[in-house]
Amino acid sequence: MKKIIILLITISLFSCSTKKEDKVLPNSLEGLNKEKQKLEKAKDSIDNVLATIETKLESLDTVKKLQPVTVLTIKPTVFKHFIAIQGNTETDKNIIVRPLATGQITKVYVKEGQRVGKGQTLMQIDDAILRNSINEIENQLSLANTTYERQKRLWEQKIGSEMQYLQAKTQKEALEKKIKTLQSQLKNYKIKAPFNGIVDDVMAKLGDLASPQAPAVRLINLNSMYVESDVSENYLKNIKKGNETIVELPTIGEKITTKISKVGNFINPDNRSFKVRVNIKNKKNLVKPNMLADIKIKDYENNKAITIPTNLVQIDENGKTFVFVLVKEKDQNIVVKKPVEIGKDYNGITEIINGLTTEDIIINEGARNVSEGQKVKVD
Numbered sequence: 001m002k003k004i005i006i007l008l009i010t011i012s013l014f015s016c017s018t019k020k021e022d023k024v025l026p027n028s029l030e031g032l033n034k035e036k037q038k039l040e041k042a043k044d045s046i047d048n049v050l051a052t053i054e055t056k057l058e059s060l061d062t063v064k065k066l067q068p069v070t071v072l073t074i075k076p077t078v079f080k081h082f083i084a085i086q087g088n089t090e091t092d093k094n095i096i097v098r099p100l101a102t103g104q105i106t107k108v109y110v111k112e113g114q115r116v117g118k119g120q121t122l123m124q125i126d127d128a129i130l131r132n133s134i135n136e137i138e139n140q141l142s143l144a145n146t147t148y149e150r151q152k153r154l155w156e157q158k159i160g161s162e163m164q165y166l167q168a169k170t171q172k173e174a175l176e177k178k179i180k181t182l183q184s185q186l187k188n189y190k191i192k193a194p195f196n197g198i199v200d201d202v203m204a205k206l207g208d209l210a211s212p213q214a215p216a217v218r219l220i221n222l223n224s225m226y227v228e229s230d231v232s233e234n235y236l237k238n239i240k241k242g243n244e245t246i247v248e249l250p251t252i253g254e255k256i257t258t259k260i261s262k263v264g265n266f267i268n269p270d271n272r273s274f275k276v277r278v279n280i281k282n283k284k285n286l287v288k289p290n291m292l293a294d295i296k297i298k299d300y301e302n303n304k305a306i307t308i309p310t311n312l313v314q315i316d317e318n319g320k321t322f323v324f325v326l327v328k329e330k331d332q333n334i335v336v337k338k339p340v341e342i343g344k345d346y347n348g349i350t351e352i353i354n355g356l357t358t359e360d361i362i363i364n365e366g367a368r369n370v371s372e373g374q375k376v377k378v379d
Contacts (some may be wrong), residue, residue: 007216007280008205008353010360015105016282021056024193024262028204030185033149034105036118036189042101043071047055050350057133060249065327066375066376066377067078067366067369067370067374067376067377068366068376068377068379069275069326069333069364069365069366069367069370069376069377069378069379070218070363070365070366070378071361071362071363071364071378072308072358072361072362072378073358073361073362074276074306074356074357074358074360074362074366075235075358076304076358077304077305077306078301078303078308079301079302079305079307079344079346079351080244080300080301080306080317080346081298081299081300081301081344081346081351082246082296082297082298082299082346083231083235083255083297083299083343084123084293084294084295084296085229085230085231085295085297086293086294086295087228087229087230087276087278087281087293087295088227088228088290088291088292088293089225089226089227089249089287089288089290089291089293090225090226090227090228090274090289090290091220091221091222091224091225091226091289092224092226093195093197093219093220093221093224094214094218094219094220094221094289095194095218096203096215096217096219097122097191097194097215097216097219098194098213098214098215098216099125099188099191099204099211099212099214099216100188100212101121101125101127101185101192101209101210101212101286102125102209102210102211102212103125103126103127103203103209103210103215104125104126104188104207104208104209104210105123105125105126105204105207105208105209105210106122106124106125106126106206107124107206107327108122108123108200108202108205108206109121109122109123109124110122110123110202111199111202111377112199112200112201112202113198113200114170114195114198114199114201115194115197115198115199116196116197116198116199116219117193117194117196118137118193118194118288119192119193120127120192120193120198121190121191121192122191122192122193122199122216122217123190123191123204123210123211123216123217124189124190124191124216125188125190125191126189127186127189129147129184130185130186130189131331132185133182134159134179134182134183134186137175137178137179137182138179140175140242141172141175141179143174144168144171144172144175145172147168147171147172148168148169148170148171148172150167151164151165151167151169152165152168152169169205181350188374189193190272191210191216191217193217193219194219195221195328196221197219197220197221197222198219198220198221198222199216199217199218199219200219200220201217201218201220202216202217203215203216203217203281204216204217206273213265214241221288222282222285222287222288223282224278224279225279225280225282225289226261226277226279226280227247227276227277227278227280227293227295228275228276228277228278228373229275229276229278229293229295230268230271230273230274230275231273231274231275231297232273232274232276233267233272235297235299236274238299239258239260239263239276239297239299240263241259241261241262241263242259242260243258243259243260243297243299244257244259244294244298245257245258245259245260245278245294245295245296245298246258247278247280247293247294247296248261248294248295249287249291249292249293249294250292250294251291251292252286252287252291254286254287256280258279258280259283260276260278260297261277261278261279262276263275263276263277264274264277265274271286276297278295278296278351285310298322300344302343302351305351306351306352306356306357307345307349307351307352308323308350308352308356309348309350310345310348310349311348311351312324312352312362312363312367313340313342313350313369314368320339320342321327321341321342322337322338322339323337323338323340323355323356323362323367324337324338324363324364324370324372325338325356325360325361325363325364325365326363326376326378327361327363332374332375333375333376334373334376335363335370335373335374335375335376336372336373337372337374338347338355338356338360339354340352340354340356341353341354341355341356363376
């Protein structure tokens with residue numbers, strides 16, 4: 001300290017003398033060079049003294065050297081963990097309607113995009129031959145009824161043989177059954193909608209030959225949509241019907257919060273997975289079959305969890321996890337290393353199972369720049 005004071009006095013005296021001499025400068029080259037050398041020496045001395053003072057100030061000003069940090073407090077909160085998988089949108093009511101009879105299509109009643117009701121006729125197949133057959137058999141049945149009634153009256157009067165009566169009865173009943181069968185077949189010549197829905201594609205055209213092998217109409221109902229996905233068997237224990245689920249459909253920008261509606265009971269030996277089904281609402285009919293879906297299924301929840309940002313959890317040289325907390329000692333903030341046991345982490349948040357309480361003050365910003373026992377200041 002004495003040395004610094006002496007240097008300061010020297011500089012002060014030199015400065016004063018310099019100011020006086022500045023008024024009268026030598027006119028010769030040699031004199032000016034000497035004056036320049038004198039001033040440069042004075043400047044070097046001043047720089048050295050300033051450097052010494054700066055070093056001393058830094059050693060005495062402890063506040064200036066404290067590492068600034070921010071802190072956060074702990075309070076129990078709800079912590080949820082989700083697993084992320086992908087799936088596809090599906091519907092149980094997405095079918096290709098095929099004819100049940102063979103023949104030429106004589107009428108097409110619908111067009112693409114049209115809404116239809118269950119049982120509504122979509123197309124008509126030519127049924128003229130079948131109707132003619134029914135008419136012929138009805139004529140035969142009329143005669144058979146007459147014959148039967150006549151033989152019945154005779155038999156009741158004990159006239160005629162029982163054989164004639166039974167033959168007439170058998171023929172009548174056979175024709176009745178045949179007509180019933182043909183009338184049932186006649187219904188197959190109308191292609192009808194099996195459920196309420198939208199005609200997505202009309203595949204058969206007027207005049208085409210319809211057959212059970214030829215598709216006629218694609219019919220879709222978009223009200224009963226669901227998402228299906230394969231889930232690894234590792235999650236089987238925690239995936240249950242009713243688990244909270246978030247479905248995101250990036251194609252249309254939709255995010256739907258729903259629940260698992262069905263969990264499969266079969267483990268696929270090829271990929272060691274089981275099926276999960278999630279029903280979704282489709283009020284605007286924006287969801288279509290076979291769309292890609294991002295699915296998040298809740299597999300864990302703690303309603304009173306202690307959590308901190310994941311980036312605050314550190315690992316020491318022994319592989320142990322810890323966090324830095326702040327402890328006040330004699331009006332000073334001291335960094336303390338606290339071992340912790342971590343649980344699950346999700347979306348940048350880690351659950352602390354053991355090691356922290358609600359009384360701990362966690363070092364947040366600056367946690368990676370401090371060490372145990374270090375004094376810090378809180379911003």
